[in-house]
Amino acid sequence: MSVSANDNASKASMRGFLAKYSVLIAFAAIVIFFSVASPTFLTPANLFNVLVNNVVMLAIVALGLTIVISSGGIDLSVGVSVDMASMIFVMLLAAGYSGVVGVAGGLGAALIVGILNAILITRLNISPFLATLGVLFIGQSTQQLATSGGQPIYLTSGYAADQFNAIARTALFGIPTPVIVLIVLAVVVHLLLHRSVFGRYVQAMGAQPGVAWYSGIRVPRELSMVHVLCALLAGVTGILLSATVKSYVPLSGNAFLLDAIGATFIGTTLSRERKPSVIGTLLGVLLLAIVKNGLLLVGWNFYWQQVGIGVLVFLVLAASFGLRRAAH
Template sequence: MTLQTSAIEPSVPRALIGVVVDNALVLALVTVFAIFSFATPTFLTIANLQSILVNNFTLLAIAAIAMTSAVSVGGIDLSVGTAIDFASFAFVSLVLAGQPVAIAALAGLGAGAAVGAFNAVLISGIGISPFLATLGTLFIGRSIQQLLTNGGNPVYLPPSGIPETFRFLGRGAIGGIPVPLIITAIIIVAATVILTRARFGRVALAIGIQPSVVRYSGIAARIHVAMAFILAGLIAAVAGLILSATVTVYIPSSGSAFLLNAIGATFIGTTLSRLGRPNIPGTVLGVLLLGIVANGLLLTGLNFYWQQVGTGLLIFAVLALSFITRRKASA
């Protein structure tokens, strides 16, 4: 039973609330940006903004987009770090063995996709919940890496043996724009298009919202879920390639460093979107928000150990903002 609401005239404050709800993330970003610009003189400099984009943004943005792929079908991927590591390991090992960079990169992407495919079999084939399936993959992946590296020894590329294309991928620039940033931008655009304009994205979001209806509509939901997890592994692999090309070393299990922030950014983006759906622009803004807070706190001269307090408070603030705006909007 619903109330008749057709006669409601949109009043001014209501319209304003609507604007706030629709653009909550952008407003949050502007606010945080403004605060740090006033708080520290070094924040609003071109060098620092560039550092935010390269150091605090690219890899996490890609990892978070991979996470968003899994979240879009109502799942979660705790093994994004594993896919990053496997891609990085395959890439660095093959380059070290003298293989062409292109072949090594393809193998790296394949390794990440294989991690995703393993998850897909567990989730769509056997029916394990995404949380537990990817948690298992995370543990198994950690062990495999230790076994492959004699207990966790990094695989270094000798400075003399680094191919030019490899270095270019991590440190190069085209027209002054760093290559990692260009790759990240391409992935952002591609993922946005897939999630909003492709049939796959529509079905994925529908599965995330109400899987039984998708099944009752005659759609093979399991195939779409499997594809979303394979895609997550593949996207994470790109982060793995950029990571190893930047630091010219593979360090076992280093990818898990991105896990919590990727989850955080994805859910910030989801929570602050108007319909509460996973979305790429939201995820990217969430990554920027986390990156700016981390960078800004560092510049204010606060002890490094306070950084995660900032991240935690940010997530609470986001939740509070969404709670307040939603309640206002539905009152």
């Protein structure tokens, strides 16, 4: 408001351009750097490995968080959704149930977490941060109690388990199955968030909840849907995780939280309006995965990787918020 509108708009769009391309340029620089630094980085085998092991599961969780963050909320309990789906899935398979029952049970467990979040947020008017924080506490306790303090459950044998493991590790037309799952989910979430009526309502709630309510939008219902969808997507990751490692390791889902939030916010810096978007989030996940993998290949150990990722997320947040502040 302080400068003339024209001037302001052009400056803002220039900054938008800068923000957009600075991340892309950084992205390209990182890829080039690692290709030079490590001969194995750009090999198909390595990229395949990155895609399957570092991208797919994180990306699916991040898709869910993208929906929640678009609605103006946050879900700190995505890890719980991952874990609960993983736990029930593995328990059912271990008890000899078929794969269909296992998947249904796992998704059902995630659904319950989502519904719990939705009730706390829309019925009891608890802020998303506190509600999902509380669910995070309770979810951790539940897992510890169910596994006598965090003992992993392994799927030693059994038809269903092997079948799932096989699916997780095979490819369809040369594309790994988990990647196909991701592509399908990404397309669905993209259409939902950016093309559907529901997505428009989500954006409106995120931009100004009062306006959404005054426009006749059923805010509580839409918000419940947002949290249920997020939990379900995290549940899919939980099942993929268990199918891949043939086990359930308690409290392992929390590792996704920071990376998924980071990826979503990297994505917002890429979008013109600085809003979360599916494509942005996927690029964010890819960036994080490539940096992690590259750091590993050039010899950084796991601990330094964590520092590196933290610094990267910090810098992206700084760029995103700093530019937003400068634009106002």
